Amino acid sequence: MDIDIGNALDAVAAPGVSRDYLDRLDERVADAHERIERGMADDEFGYAALNLPARVDTAAIRDAVAPLADAETVLTVGIGGSALGAATLTDALDTDGDAYYLDNVDPAQVSTLLDDLDLESTALNVVSRSGTTAETLANFLVVREAYEERGVDWTERTLVTTGESGNLRDLAAEHDLPVLPVPDGVPGRFSALSTVGLAPAAILGVDIEAAVDGARRERDALTGSLYETPAYAYGALTYALAARGANANVVMPYHESLETYAEWYAQLSAESLGKEGLGQTPVRALGATDQHSQLQLYRAGPNDKLVTFVHARDGPDVDIPETELAGLDYLAGASLGDLRDAEFEATEASLADVGLPNVRVEIERVDAASLGGLLYGMEAATVLAGELYGVETFTQPAVEWGKEVARDLLGGAEALDEKETLRVTRE
Structure with missing residues (x-):
């Protein structure tokens, strides 16, 4: 897993982070890494993951x-x-x-x-x-x-x-x-x-063994610096941008096969970091589909979000047939992969053009090893962000509250008296 955070620096984006701030933040990342390593060594709840x-x-x-x-x-x-x-x-x-x-x-x-x-x-x-x-x-x-x-x-x-x-x-x-x-x-x-x-x-x-091997390689790559560890670079950046007003994180894979990954990350981030008024709201998107819908908001709406692109460098491809249709000369000799990658790079550039912070997360290809590394890397990024936020990353008290109320209602308990309901019906 590789991370490119250039479009989230303050020379490009607003909100953005400065290189000087990243240098200072790196000292906190080193401390957080020591805490994570201790938790792993002791098999503490959550860190054991x-x-x-x-x-x-x-x-x-x-x-x-x-x-x-x-x-x-x-x-x-x-x-x-x-x-x-x-x-x-x-x-x-x-x-x-x-x-x-x-x-x-x-x-x-x-x-x-x-x-x-x-x-x-x-x-x-x-x-x-x-x-x-x-x-x-x-x-x-x-x-x-x-x-x-x-x-x-x-x-x-x-x-x-x-x-x-x-x-x-x-x-x-x-x-x-x-x-x-x-x-x-x-x-x-x-x-x-x-x-x-x-x-x-x-x-x-x-090949689940390959998935585990990919995760193991990502584990072995963890160091005490965000400059050396892609997972920590991502976790630290999401934390820093949230503090500067990027309250949402739009996760936008450019491969249909990774759409569920965006759902997985949404739960991981929301349930782990959404505490004490902190955390980013995860938003699921899919490239290139949502260029024709959500991109309007991202480019022309408020600069209150981070967009995380997820892209594989290699994979299967399909050539686009030659056509006599007018206006499609630019597709000559191209493939669907070429078109997808061009759309991805154009979207990335268009957001940088208006100063919306965006990050590129890249894997080699969508295979078991790369996916295992991606999943592990994002787990490590989330744990690191939790350390920087100072929240209890591995608990979910708000979720448990809702479960208990649902059980009470199923068991015949009265509806919650303190909640006022306004019901509007069609005449």
């Missing part, structure tokens, strides 16, 4: 998914970090089958998906550390019933990824289901490079 490339047992994952090797489809039931890391990998990489994710509780979507799936050839992967996550368990019960109604033995098609105790662990023991442990000390949004994120990819033939 950065140890995953050296500790995840890919052979154990392969063994657990072996009974499902004939699956043509994998249906993962989870939510948030229990689904987004895996979805990022399977959506981005070539697989031997299809991957679907039930990470919401929309009855129409659940029904439609189950109607369309051939459950006899579908592996069911249910993921919940506690085994009590309401959305996950509700969807799992619905899916399990669908298997039973179609006469398919769900116990022969199910993998469980869960904690050392709880409902799902008990269910796995009762029915002798293959089971993988959720790693200790790793919040869900940091679990992409663990059993949680790698198991669905392994079922579908992804």
